[in-house]
Amino acid sequence: MADKLNQKENFLKGIIKDNPVFVMLLGMCPTLGVTSTAFNGLGMGIATLFVLLMSNIVVSIIKKQIPSKVRIPAFIIIIASFVTIVEMVLEAYIPFLFEQLGIFIPLIVVNCLILGRAEAFASKNNIVSSIVDALGMGIGFTIALTLLGAGREILGSGSLFDFRFVSEDANTFILFILPPGAFIALAYLTYLFNRFTAKTN
Amino acid sequence: MEFILILIAAVFVNNIVLSQFLGICPFFGVSNKVSTSVGMSGAVLFVMTLATLATYLLYEFVLVPSGLDYLRTITFILVIASLVQMVEIVLKKVSPPLYQALGVFLPLITTNCAVLGVAILALGMENGSLLKAVFFAVANSVGFALALIVFASIRERLELVDLPKGMQGVPINLLVAGLLSLAFLGFTGLV
């Protein structure tokens, strides 16, 4: 059915064609800031996915009630609320991740990805489509962050998800867990992504 | 004096863009021309300073005393959004050409993680005071301006260069930013 096909495309676009990180360049700050390990990248991705999903759902439900002129402030309040929920839940139940992600947790609220999807999609589409859109974008975002985090962790600390595969005294490319390494690693990852999508097109 | 230390640390050692990763979106978005970079830096300076002033006061005198500090994120972002609206209105009246030049970037300052980030960071300063927090904001916008303008001048030259296909656009910009960040890393022992 035409509708079913649409949803598949709707979902997949967030992963490849319109990947938030590699194609749309949204959410750069957390992408560079928390990816010194794969675990942190994954954690941030999931936290962002949660906020994106919830905000898309709420916006899609009440879209007819929001006067056009105040839609941005309205979206912001909704998004900020879910971010605050994530803040509180993480601090209470997963304090380790809370400490690692630090200031980037409240910064989820200014992740242009979430506001962007609310404005461009959720406010114009039904709930099911909005959910699928959020899932696609959120998972695409999470994959990008986890890949980047894994790359930086392997090269920079000789471990993956905290599982060391080199001895403690081994020399690793420390650069990759420092700020310049974030830029450089993402540069090459994006380059690889571009080559990959050019081939499959 | 302590303020000199804050300035040097914010501009060079802990540069807001190149080492704290805040303000990346406008950093890549506006830096294709030096002239727009200067304009954006000015807007950021104005908004960041005012925002930190307002949010610091709000936090210390309203949120904390009433035990509502979990509302920090939501109130801060609303303050910032309102401030940006005001800047837009003022700019439209006072300098239409600048308003035109900055175009779509002004509302983007709301989602500039640097503004919200600095506002939150200012709360965690040791022996904080309003004056220190505001100075911290000013210092960070100077750091933002420095990174942005240097990056823009490099980008203007990059336009004239041949690059492999996959490297064009995003990847090469990131690479240059990485090299800039590496250069700034050299300031580490300063403070």
Place this chain on the structure above:
Amino acid sequence: MMSPKKSSFFNMTLTLFVITLVAGISLGFINDLTIGPKAKAKLERKVNALKEVLSDFDNNPVEDVVMIKSEKAKDSIEIYPAFLGENRTGTAIVGSSENGYSGLVKIMVGFNPDKTIQNIVVLEQKETPGLGTKMKDDKFIRQFRGKDPSSFDMQVKKDGGEVDALTGATITTRAFCEAAQLAYDVLLEENLPEATPTQVEPGNE
């Protein structure tokens, strides 16, 4: 398919007001839910730290904590006595320094009754990942274990002491040493009793 609701002043204010109200109430509700677990998580971290830095004890050091004020640190200094029955088995003291690269470095130092260091655990720090954060590694901390600070000079070798600094993180190491020294100074000042806990006089300085 933009909203058919008119952007009249009344509509705009009402919508924002309602959304804010709902948001505020939900957040307040969740805040109440999470306050308990948050405090519990904090306490658990402290107890785990105590277990790591002290040898056996059967009292509850958290309950027996002694807080003293000192000009050397901003907050009061926490002293945790450890007892096995009637005998003192050690003391854990929280030392801190604001001179880390990114500010506060807070560590818990566990001392044996003979005033040597049993172990150290890092409580709070915001140092550079991969460089300063390596202060948490066993490789760095083990040089402190078993040492007697009265003869082991806790400054970095660069400053004439005996501590091997972290690679690329001398400032962080200095802060760590400062914090450890603070803990030791407090230990000496307090003249804590060897037997059952009693009230301690505040440090004289």
